[in-house]
Amino acid sequence: MTKSNRRRIASLVRHGLLGLWAVIAFFPIYWMVATSFKPDTQWFAWPPVYFPDPPTLANYLNVWFGAEQYASTQYAISSQKPLVSLGNSAIIATASTVLAVLAGSVIAYGVSRYRILSEARMFQLLMLRMIPPIVVVAPLSLYYSAVGLLDTFTGLILVYFLTSLPYAVWMTKSFIDEVPREIEQAAEILGASRWRTMFEIVLPLIRSGLVATFLFILILTWSEYLLALIITKTQVTTVPIELSKYQGSTEGRVYGRQAALAVGITVPLMIVGLIIRRHLARGFSFGMVRR
């Protein structure tokens, strides 16, 4: 066998395996999308129905808009407010993520440039995040009920902000470390204060890194379940909580409705990801700030 033939076969095998893996990985996502368009008779059909036949918007209309004509079926869900929880999630996730990235980059700047935390302290900061949330969630809800933060926007934003702060510090620090000191010193000797230097020189330079950090934390907070479950009740529900309500109810699993909801709460993240994808590629392969 010639060398080029060997290479061609190796490449075929490699791509075949990767393709297979891609199918395995993407199948559940496909299944979610497909199910969301299936009429209720096809949700648990055996043999499985791979393509909704005929595709229907009933799941979406019922879940998202509580459309009454679909509420008459056995699986009707009309008591929830998915749009409201989608709005809640958007507010809470965005606010806590923005706060975390802002505060995180300020702290990271201090660590990177003024050593306000030692290496050991930085590590401890990350370790803090390794504590299983289940450990803190009960005491936290006690405190929260005492100070009236239970079931409030402020309460959830605060706890998400604090739990994602370590990630924000660690990620942004690695980007700030890459910015040559001399660029900052040039700004300093030209008359810029330290804050000015940070906000006008350093942060714009690590823009892509900040965006990558933002998306990473946004995804975490967007899909956080446990804390939201315990410290919110009825006033401030988020989408993961909403999603859980379609499971294990007396009717069994309302797959179609749940899938329609799941698609709806995945799409916003995908849109954000698409909008900032140019930054993501740069952010996750950050290196050269210098020419």
Next chain:
Amino acid sequence: MARIELVNLTKTFGPVVAVRDLSCVIEDGEFVVFVGPSGCGKTTTLRMIAGFEDPSAGEVRIDGRVVNDVEPRDRGLGMVFQTHALFPHKNVAQNIEFGLRMKRVPRAERARRVRHVADQVHIAHLLDKMPGQCSGGEAQRVALARTLVTEPSTFLLDEPLSSLDAKLRRELRAECDRLHQALKRTFIYVTHDQEEAMTLADRIVVMRAGAVEQSGSPMQIYSDPVNAFVADFFGSPSMNLVAGEVVPVDGAKRFRSPRFDLPLPPRFAAVAPGRVTLGIRPEHVGVRRGDHGDTALPVRLVEPLGKDTLLYFDDGTPRAFIAVSEGLHLAELAPGAPVALAFDPARLHLFGEDGRRVGGEL
């Protein structure tokens, strides 16, 4: 107007002493070049003047005022960095304008001054470009403009030309010189390039291992080095240094080594016999074809440079003994042939075992 005094300045990084008890006065309007091999503390010294490093001991004074605790931005200095350190996300005009904006200069005034300074360093055509679109030489001009526009009392330049190619270096060196003449400000320039130091400086401060070895005009440093290190560091090709000894013969002193035996002029009469190093610059070695000289050495290599010819002789050490001869009339000397060499007695240096120069003043 700025007169900068460094008083017993010391900087340590952990166990490493970067600068050791350095004292030096830089007069207003002077062009001083700190020069030395890498790691000699010259950049650390500059950074202490700028305020980016806090001295471990000693004082930095600007016009008599101790500035140890003054922030870099309040010292009234301007600095040009080796890496240019332009702001990559701002265009050239915004880069230049930055310092003025920090000083709250009105917009119209800023635009006027950016324009003016861009003309001054010939980068007016670059104002709308991003730093990434500029060549190395252009970027350094922008960096220069960015500093110039703030009209600092003193310019600190940290190896500003070391990342450029030879031709650009010469060009920008001339530019620096011209600016210094025109602005009449204090310039403190750090370089490891002795040629830059020689051509630019009013005064050269030679540093080694955190301490000043010698400070003086380029001519003093070149022709009157206080020790073998300074002698060796300056000049290209550098000074010939030959290890040997001083021996008394008939009431006079002679220098002897395996390949050399020559009489020393009377100013060395007081030098104690013993091991020394003889120093003589390549241009002070006379090459005599067939003639008698102080010694004769075989030619190892001939390098015709056009204006001069470099001759490398085998003096029994790995480092060749070099002579410079004007023109090309020796260019076809055959390697291996012994050639007579004569030394200009007025230009001989002797360095003792500790490297310090011994013998009479020149």
